[in-house]
Amino acid sequence: MPEQLLQQPNPPPEPSQLPLSLSELAVKIDYKGQNVLSASELHGMQLYRRAACFLAASMLYLRDNNILERPLQEQDIKPRVLGHWGTDPGLKNDINALFVTGPGHGAPGVLACLWLEGSLAHFYPQYSLDKKGLHNVCAGFSQPSGLPSHVNAETPGSIHEAQRLGGELGYALSVSFGAIMDNPDLIVTVVIGDGEAETGPTATAWHGYKFIDPAESGAIIPIIHCNGFKISNRTLYGCMDNLELVALFSGYGYKVRFVEDLDHIDHDMAASLQWALSEIRAIQKAARSGKPIIKPRWPLIILRTPKGFSGPKEAHGEYIEGSYLSHGVPLSSVTSDKSEFEILATWLQSYEPKDLFDSKGSPNKDISIIIPTNEEKRMGLRKECYANYQPLDVPDWKPYTVKKGTQDSCMGRIGEYLRNVIQANPKTFRIWCPDELVSNKLGATLRDFGRNLQWDVMSRGSPAGRVIEMLSEHTCQGMLQGYTLTGRTGVFPSYESFMGIIHTMVVQYSKFMKMSLEVPWRQAVPSINYIETSTWTRQEHNGFSHQNPSFIGAILNLKSSIARVYLPPDSNCFLSTIAHCLRAKNYVNLMVGSKAPTPVWLSPEEADQHCIAGASVWKFASVDGGVDPDVVIVGIGVEMTMEVLWAASILRERCPQLRVRVVNVTDLMILAPHALHPHGLSLEAYESLFTKDKNIHFNYHGYPIELKGLLFGRPNLHRVSMEGYNEEGTTTTPFDMMLCNRTSRFHVAVAAVQGGAKVNPKVSVIEHELVASLLHEAEKYRQFAFKHGEDVPGTYDVPKFA
Numbered sequence: 001m002p003e004q005l006l007q008q009p010n011p012p013p014e015p016s017q018l019p020l021s022l023s024e025l026a027v028k029i030d031y032k033g034q035n036v037l038s039a040s041e042l043h044g045m046q047l048y049r050r051a052a053c054f055l056a057a058s059m060l061y062l063r064d065n066n067i068l069e070r071p072l073q074e075q076d077i078k079p080r081v082l083g084h085w086g087t088d089p090g091l092k093n094d095i096n097a098l099f100v101t102g103p104g105h106g107a108p109g110v111l112a113c114l115w116l117e118g119s120l121a122h123f124y125p126q127y128s129l130d131k132k133g134l135h136n137v138c139a140g141f142s143q144p145s146g147l148p149s150h151v152n153a154e155t156p157g158s159i160h161e162a163q164r165l166g167g168e169l170g171y172a173l174s175v176s177f178g179a180i181m182d183n184p185d186l187i188v189t190v191v192i193g194d195g196e197a198e199t200g201p202t203a204t205a206w207h208g209y210k211f212i213d214p215a216e217s218g219a220i221i222p223i224i225h226c227n228g229f230k231i232s233n234r235t236l237y238g239c240m241d242n243l244e245l246v247a248l249f250s251g252y253g254y255k256v257r258f259v260e261d262l263d264h265i266d267h268d269m270a271a272s273l274q275w276a277l278s279e280i281r282a283i284q285k286a287a288r289s290g291k292p293i294i295k296p297r298w299p300l301i302i303l304r305t306p307k308g309f310s311g312p313k314e315a316h317g318e319y320i321e322g323s324y325l326s327h328g329v330p331l332s333s334v335t336s337d338k339s340e341f342e343i344l345a346t347w348l349q350s351y352e353p354k355d356l357f358d359s360k361g362s363p364n365k366d367i368s369i370i371i372p373t374n375e376e377k378r379m380g381l382r383k384e385c386y387a388n389y390q391p392l393d394v395p396d397w398k399p400y401t402v403k404k405g406t407q408d409s410c411m412g413r414i415g416e417y418l419r420n421v422i423q424a425n426p427k428t429f430r431i432w433c434p435d436e437l438v439s440n441k442l443g444a445t446l447r448d449f450g451r452n453l454q455w456d457v458m459s460r461g462s463p464a465g466r467v468i469e470m471l472s473e474h475t476c477q478g479m480l481q482g483y484t485l486t487g488r489t490g491v492f493p494s495y496e497s498f499m500g501i502i503h504t505m506v507v508q509y510s511k512f513m514k515m516s517l518e519v520p521w522r523q524a525v526p527s528i529n530y531i532e533t534s535t536w537t538r539q540e541h542n543g544f545s546h547q548n549p550s551f552i553g554a555i556l557n558l559k560s561s562i563a564r565v566y567l568p569p570d571s572n573c574f575l576s577t578i579a580h581c582l583r584a585k586n587y588v589n590l591m592v593g594s595k596a597p598t599p600v601w602l603s604p605e606e607a608d609q610h611c612i613a614g615a616s617v618w619k620f621a622s623v624d625g626g627v628d629p630d631v632v633i634v635g636i637g638v639e640m641t642m643e644v645l646w647a648a649s650i651l652r653e654r655c656p657q658l659r660v661r662v663v664n665v666t667d668l669m670i671l672a673p674h675a676l677h678p679h680g681l682s683l684e685a686y687e688s689l690f691t692k693d694k695n696i697h698f699n700y701h702g703y704p705i706e707l708k709g710l711l712f713g714r715p716n717l718h719r720v721s722m723e724g725y726n727e728e729g730t731t732t733t734p735f736d737m738m739l740c741n742r743t744s745r746f747h748v749a750v751a752a753v754q755g756g757a758k759v760n761p762k763v764s765v766i767e768h769e770l771v772a773s774l775l776h777e778a779e780k781y782r783q784f785a786f787k788h789g790e791d792v793p794g795t796y797d798v799p800k801f802a
Contacts, residue, residue, distance in 0.1 A: 066131070111137065209298050385485075408597060432469075484526055621662040634663045648799070735785065
């Protein structure tokens with residue numbers, strides 16, 4: 001070793017001063033004295049691990065000579081060395097098991113195992129178990145048209161976009177909990193990096209077992225890979241000693257076992273996994289025999305290895321193994337630095353590849369002893385990952401509809417319908433919500449089964465509940481993803497303003513889905529469904545902080561083949577929409593609706609036709625049924641539509657010479673050109689609905705800039721005006737919110753008069769007088785609200801049309 005080493009490896013944490021009795025909570029296993037692995041199994045495991053580590057390193061560096069049949073040469077090295085080494089080395093029972101990895105940069109370690117077990121070759125013949133296949137794996141890794149540098153939908157066995165792709169990190173744990181729900185025979189082994197463990201999504205997801213009923217669901221085996229470093233700094237867990245970690249996870253409800261004997265790592269891990277399975281089986285057996293253990297302690301394994309374990313020890317006077325320098329490419333200048341090249345050659349030879357592969361480049365036959373002979377048991381071939389779609393029994397929505405002309409709460413109506421969905425699908429449907437179902441008027445979903453809560457202390461939780469309420473949007477989203485990607489259907493209702501919390505998680509999920517649709521062997525999955533309510537238009541007491549419809553824009557930015565945004569104008573339309581979304585596959589569906597009672601404009605039959613079309617002319621509110629209009633006014637959203645219809649009613653009385661066409665849009669995507677979105681209207685259909693040359697005014701629930709993006713590319717956009725949420729608001733009355741954002745009936749009427757005056761001389765001569773009158777009345781409404789603390793009586797009545 002050089003005399004001056006600039007980077008010290010991670011030393012063991014100093015012992016804490018916690019009570020020594022806590023050590024009793026950690027599980028100790030005398031694995032050396034047990035026959036957990038036979039001699040041949042242990043040998044096979046050791047060869048397997050060496051082969052996986054060798055292949056992971058080979059993927060980073062080599063484009064040729066992949067099993068070192070000859071001495072390493074410079075031309076064997078890739079021109080661009082990409083990837084991450086540090087977490088790769090952290091990665092035998094007849095069980096149904098999935099493997100989820102949180103450290104996405106550990107893709108080489110995962111891909112190496114998939115190649116060794118034959119799963120890569122199963123889906124990709126070019127990665128056969130021979131020299132040619134191995135060459136294709138290593139040379140193509142992280143290169144154009146090759147395997148990606150992170151675990152994604154192209155990776156067999158994956159249900160998690162394990163990478164911080166400009167988005168959220170840390171939801172491997174919650175995804176795993178979602179996958180085991182209603183899968184009683186499934187075990188998910190999830191590896192969580194100690195860097196990932198610092199994130200909010202991981203921190204809250206540890207509570208996931210509080211929602212797992214051992215009688216009806218499977219189990220996870222969390223393995224925290226505590227290697228002490230992240231990209232360029234120590235990890236928090238790496239600074240904690242064993243007693244501190246035991247105290248932490250005992251409080252979460254786990255029983256902890258450490259794997260840290262580097263000299264016997266394979267036997268140690270095998271014994272620990274066997275212990276974990278035994279603990280799980282005991283908990284499940286008790287629950288399934290009718291004698292559940294109250295607050296069971298579930299197994300958790302903490303794996304302590306040096307960062308970059310088995311990699312190069314040092315270079316240029318600095319430690320590599322056991323330091324953050326091994327996180328990415330530990331030797332980044334092998335083609336230009338002779339000393340690094342020699343270190344690389346020594347490193348690769350340390351795995352003794354001649355013992356790992358035969359003359360054909362196939363894995364040593366002794367490795368196969370630990371690979372399941374039943375291919376469906378292999379981690380890359382589990383059907384739950386790619387072919388497990390379980391369609392819902394979607395009840396008929398029409399029995400839940402209400403009479404046209406009455407007032408009704410969209411969310412109240414949807415709650416009753418979803419209650420029936422739960423009854424019809426007791427094992428394939430769940431709801432996740434951040435503790436807001438009752439507030440959002442969806443309480444009917446709790447009537448028969450209640451909330452799911454296993455640690456039920458002085459609450460009304462039910463082990464059989466189908467609703468999971470937890471004040472962590474991250475955990476709700478992760479569980480919903482795991483449930484959806486393993487073939488079952490869920491719904492995530494929430495306050496509109498809180499949905500932005502999961503924005504980046506949804507973006508990453510959509511990327512996974514986008515790639516899934518391009519992978520021929522992945523079959524369909526249910527759509528992932530969101531319901532936004534408690535919207536900015538009806539925030540009577542929460543104020544400006546709760547006024548944020550930006551999640552609509554987040555969905556609009558997703559790949560058009562995946563994204564769907566619906567703004568049903570009433571209860572009947574919302575029923576038709578949600579029934580459609582529950583049947584749909586492979587989409588990200590966002591539905592926006594009101595929890596307050598609002599008018600029901602359409603009969604069930606009319607609502608169905610309207611939702612199928614995505615938009616339509618509302619003849620009952622239009623002059624002469626909308627024929628030959630002077631102006632088109634468009635409502636998008638429950639309250640926005642209410643204001644448009646009130647504007648049409650006001651104009652019939654005060655400006656009967658103005659010919660108004662009223663249009664409602666429920667499928668937001670129809671506004672985009674058809675070339676940009678599958679639901680987009682053709683030019684002919686667009687002009688039929690909105691006319692070729694008349695002015696159009698949109699009254700939109702979200703940010704106006706979103707409409708501008710959708711409409712871009714349509715002809716004659718100079719005739720379009722629009723209003724929506726403009727970041728104006730406070731704790732005020734609902735109608736004052738309309739006035740603040742210029743979306744009130746009076747502002748819509750003004751826009752209609754100004755647009756119609758351009759083509760109708762009879763309107764032009766009274767334009768100024770009428771506009772002044774309308775704006776004056778708007779100010780009177782505002783003054784009334786400020787004086788009385790409520791809106792003018794009759795504001796929310798159903799407008800009359802002669």
